[in-house]
Amino acid sequence: MTENKQNSVSTWQTKLKAMGPGVLMASAAVGGSHIVSSTQAGALYGWQLAVLVLLINLFKYPFFRFGSQYTAENGKNLVEGYAEKGKLNLIVYFLLNVFSAMVNTAGVAMICAAIISNFFPNSLGLNASQWTAIIIVVVWGMLLLGGYKFLDGLSKWIMISLTIATVTAVVVALFQHREYAPDFVVTSPWQMASLPFLVSLMGWMPAPIEISTITSLWSVEKSKEVDFNEDDATFDFNVGYIGTAILALIFLALGALIQYGNGEPVQGASAAYIAQFVQMYASVLGDWSKLLITFIAFLCMFGTVITVVDGYSRANNEALRLLMGREKASQKVLTVWMTLTSLAGIIIAFAFAGSVATMLRFAMVGSFITTPFFAYLNYKLVDNEKHHIAPWLKYLSWAGLIYLFGFAIFFVYAWFTGAI
Numbered sequence: 001m002t003e004n005k006q007n008s009v010s011t012w013q014t015k016l017k018a019m020g021p022g023v024l025m026a027s028a029a030v031g032g033s034h035i036v037s038s039t040q041a042g043a044l045y046g047w048q049l050a051v052l053v054l055l056i057n058l059f060k061y062p063f064f065r066f067g068s069q070y071t072a073e074n075g076k077n078l079v080e081g082y083a084e085k086g087k088l089n090l091i092v093y094f095l096l097n098v099f100s101a102m103v104n105t106a107g108v109a110m111i112c113a114a115i116i117s118n119f120f121p122n123s124l125g126l127n128a129s130q131w132t133a134i135i136i137v138v139v140w141g142m143l144l145l146g147g148y149k150f151l152d153g154l155s156k157w158i159m160i161s162l163t164i165a166t167v168t169a170v171v172v173a174l175f176q177h178r179e180y181a182p183d184f185v186v187t188s189p190w191q192m193a194s195l196p197f198l199v200s201l202m203g204w205m206p207a208p209i210e211i212s213t214i215t216s217l218w219s220v221e222k223s224k225e226v227d228f229n230e231d232d233a234t235f236d237f238n239v240g241y242i243g244t245a246i247l248a249l250i251f252l253a254l255g256a257l258i259q260y261g262n263g264e265p266v267q268g269a270s271a272a273y274i275a276q277f278v279q280m281y282a283s284v285l286g287d288w289s290k291l292l293i294t295f296i297a298f299l300c301m302f303g304t305v306i307t308v309v310d311g312y313s314r315a316n317n318e319a320l321r322l323l324m325g326r327e328k329a330s331q332k333v334l335t336v337w338m339t340l341t342s343l344a345g346i347i348i349a350f351a352f353a354g355s356v357a358t359m360l361r362f363a364m365v366g367s368f369i370t371t372p373f374f375a376y377l378n379y380k381l382v383d384n385e386k387h388h389i390a391p392w393l394k395y396l397s398w399a400g401l402i403y404l405f406g407f408a409i410f411f412v413y414a415w416f417t418g419a420i
Contacts, residue, residue, distance in 0.1 A: 023236070023239070023240050024215070024218050024240075024307055024311075025064075025207065025211055025214075025215045025218075025237075025240045025241065025244075026206075026240040026241070026243050026244045026247075029204075029206040029207035029211070029244045030162065030244060030247055030300055030304070033201075033204035033205045033206060033207065033248070033364075034206075034244070034247055034248055034251045035111070035251065035277065035297060035300065035301065036111065036273070036360065037200065037201045037204065037205065037364070038053065038201075038205075038248045038249075038251035038252045038255070039251045039252070039254055039255040039259075039277060039280075040197075040255060040266055040273075041053070041189075041197075041201055041252050041255065042251070042252040042253060042254060042255025042256035042257075042259070042260060043255035043256070043258075043259035043260050043266045043276075044187065044189070044197075044255075044260070044266055045187065045188075045189045045260070046186075046256045046260045046261070047252075047253075047256050048188070048189050048190075049189055049198075049201070049252065050249060050252060052189075052198065052201070052202070053201070053205060053245075053248050053249060053252060054245070054249070055403070056201075056202040056205045057205065057206055057241075057244075057245035057248065058396070058400075059396070059399065059400035059403045059404060060205075060206070060209065060371070060375070060400065060404075061241060061396065061400075062379070062393050062396050062397040062400060063209060063212060063374070063375040063378045063379060063397070063400065064207075064209070064211070064212045064215070064237070064241055064378075065234070065237055065238075065241070065393070066212070066378040066379060066381060066382045067212035067213060067215050067216045067378060068215060068216065068219060068233050068234060068236070068237040069230065069233075069234065069382055070216065070378075070381050070382055071216040071219045071220060071233070072219070072230040072233040072234070073230060073382075075220075076220075077213065077216040077217045077219070077220050077318060078212060078213040078216040078217075078378065078381070079093070079213055079216075079217070079315060079318045079319050079322065080318070080322065081381045082213075082319075082377060082381075083322040083323075085377065085380065085381070087323070089377060090319060090322060090323060091323070092373075093210075093213075093319060093374070093377075094316065094319040094320065094323065096210070096370055097210055097213075097312060097315050097316055097319065098316055099366075100208060100210055100312065100363075100366075100367070101308075101312035101313070101315075101316060101341045101344070102341065102344035102345060102348055103348065103359070103362070103363045103366075104208070104308050104312070104363055105136065105305070105308050105309055105312070105341055105342070105344065105345030105348075106132070106344075106345040106346075106348035106349045106352065106359065107359055107360045107363050108301060108304045108305050108308055109132045109135050109136050109139075109305050109345055109349060110128065110132050110349055110352075110359070110360075111274075111301050111360075112132070112135050112298065112301035112302055112304075112305055113128050113129075113131035113132040113135055113349075114128065114273070114274045115274050115294060115297050115298045115301060116131050116135075116298065117131060117274075118274040118275050118278065118294065119291075119294050119298070127353070128349075128353060129349050129350045129353045132345075132346065132349040133346045133349065133350075135302070135305060136305065136309070136342045136345050136346055136349075137342065137346075139302070139305050139306050139309055139342070140309065140338055140339065140342040142306065143306065143309060143310050143338055144335060144338070158299045158300055158302075158303040161296050161299065162247075162296050162297075162299070162300045163243075163247060165281070165289075165292070165293060165296050166247070166250050166251065166254060167250060168285070169254060169258075169280070169281045169284050169285055170250055170253045170254055170257065172284040172285060173253075173254070173257040173258055173284045174257065176284060178257070178258075178262075180261035180262070180263075181261060181262055181263030183263070184261045184263065192414065192419050192420050193420070195411060195414060195420050196361065196365065196420055199364075199365050199368050199407070199411050200360075200361045200364035200365050200368070201364070202368050202407070203363075203364035203365055203366070203367035203368030203369075203371070204363075204364045204367055205248060206241065206244040206245060206248060207244070208367040208371075209367070209370070209371045209374040209375060209378075210312075210315070210367075210370075210374060211311065212374070212378060213315050214307075214311030214312065214314065214315050215237070215311075217311070217314045217315060217318060218311070218314075219233060221314075254280055254281075255280070258280040258283055258284065259276065259280055264276070268358075274297070277297065278290055278293050278294050278297065281293040309338060309341055309342060309345075310338070312341055313334060313337035313338040313341050314334065314337075316337050316341075317329050317330075317333055317334045317337045320333070320337075321333075365411075368407075368408060368411070369408050369411070369412065371404055371408070372401060372404035372405040372408050375400065375401060375404055376401060379397050379401070383397075
């Protein structure tokens with residue numbers, strides 16, 4: 001940010017104009033972590049994991065916030081910050097981000113394809129992998145034509161529609177009488193067998209930590225259109241982040257109030273699971289809502305595919321620019337990254353055809369294991385003599401680092417020793 005922007009007065013008008021990157025972050029988050037993991041957490045364990053959902057959102061909060069704060073204070077994105085901390089940091093980030101871009105693009109697009117497969121039972125003669133390829137190609141074309149401005153406008157409407165529909169379904173379910181299956185037995189999530197699910201839930205909750213770098217890139221892009229200061233940027237971030245945390249609990253409530261204990265096995269992240277997901281809404285709102293909910297769920301996942309392809313491509317383009325010592329990022333190279341990311345997602349989708357749940361679990365667990373390292377790097381970028389961190393935010397950061405490193409080490413140990 002320039003000095004004028006830093007010294008400008010923050011008003012409700014400037015705050016609303018600055019909104020965009022935080023909502024885009026929410027759009028990227030409300031996908032696999034909410035529609036899949038949060039709802040399944042409620043369906044499998046009722047309200048038992050609500051505390052875990054709150055804790056992981058709380059402990060990741062400062063590290064996502066530092067991304068917006070660093071960009072607002074310096075006018076630089078987080079990737080530039082990593083580069084200033086040393087080339088090794090940038091190389092590690094670049095390699096992990098390229099991997100995440102490919103896997104996450106395929107994962108969210110496959111969920112999107114599962115929604116279409118549920119809507120068209122015969123799939124119009126197309127299998128899930130072919131639908132995934134079509135979705136990714138359409139997203140690639142839309143981004144090339146519309147760019148950030150299109151992405152910024154679409155995400156807000158998607159989030160509003162999904163929020164209204166989900167809150168309505170949960171409120172109606174709260175006042176409905178329900179009965180548990182006669183043979184229902186409460187299962188505790190606090191056992192070693194449940195550890196992979198818990199870690200995958202936290203890995204993408206509310207989003208992979210590298211989304212913080214993508215959000216900072218979107219903030220830089222937004223600053224080209226609208227003047228805003230640090231207070232405006234923090235407001236935009238808080239709206240998006242806190243909104244995703246609340247939505248995570250609402251999705252968990254959806255599974256806990258409707259599917260938990262009804263005797264129906266919870267399916268994996270496939271067309272069968274999407275059918276269950278849509279039926280949860282229909283059971284409280286009526287069969288008329290199936291088409292509407294399917295459409296909204298599709299828009300939500302479609303928006304996630306858009307943000308993932310756009311965001312990871314921007315981050316990889318910026319990282320490569322810094323590694324090669326170029327002064328400015330090239331729009332043509334960004335187009336190449338979008339193309340490569342899309343192609344890689346399509347290839348992975350065909351390679352993992354029929355194994356959406358397995359691939360998503362792998363991606364989520366991988367995200368959680370790398371989370372503490374990126375969290376620490378984000379913290380160090382803003383914890384120095386040039387920047388100020390409020391005491392409560394610093395204490396929360398320390399607690400978050402202890403929690404994230406501790407849980408990651410425990411999971412790796414359990415995995416290597418064969419305990420899980």
